[in-house]
Amino acid sequence: MSIHLLLFLAFGAVCVAGAINLLAQTHPINSALSLIAVMAALAGEYLLLGAEFVAAVQVIVYAGAIMVLFVFTIMLLNAGVEERTTGSRVAVLFGIPGMLLGSILVGWVVLRHSGTEAVRAGALPGDPRTLGQLLFHEFLLPFEITSVLILIAIMGAVVLASKPPTSPAGKVD
């Protein structure tokens, strides 16, 4: 068993455990922390695939910025333990067996029919220089459109989250 396979299995086990823990926990802060564990372990998988810049961005942007935003919102809203309602019973009845069946089916098909070509780590240059050249030459138009998307998202977030002026009904926040 090579060191690559061992590392893949270790990071993959953290990923799977974190994803299951996200489903099992009832308090949102625990789910958020297990999601951070999943994202950090995924960064390890990216490193194994030779995508070092993607791994760094995964840690900085996903596990850092986005999840801090989540944790911040959870603390801001003082989110408590999730209330169970009767409406979710149907979803549990169909969701969990469906998920298990789907993952087993997909896993069986992929493992059986895809051959066993190995992914060679480091065969692909994933450094920022090469990626930046690709991003700013071939993908320049999507990049510019993305900047417009970010601008719209910033304005939307500011408008949505800003305190409304006193409502017409006279209710004061």
Next chain:
Amino acid sequence: MVPLSYYLVLSGFLFACGVAGFLIKRNIITIFMSIELMLNGVNLSFVAFAAHWHSLAGQVFVFFVMVVAAAETAVGLAIIIAVYRTRETLNVDQVNLLKL
């Protein structure tokens, strides 16, 4: 050397966990985190296929997915804050009107 199919199975499992969380969770923030889990599963597929086909385009697409996820998170959490301000709950079963 790890076969490509192992990465795809892990990616599919993460996506399936995200779908299941989206269905069974009642807290609106946890539902949002399930969406992030799905996006992460897709990202793993992108990077694995990029390494498999020796094409860096897959890694560039991961950045676009991340940007869209960041924008979606900013707007979505703002919407959650607005919903909480008017309905005083985070339970999706009690958020059953289209208006705030």
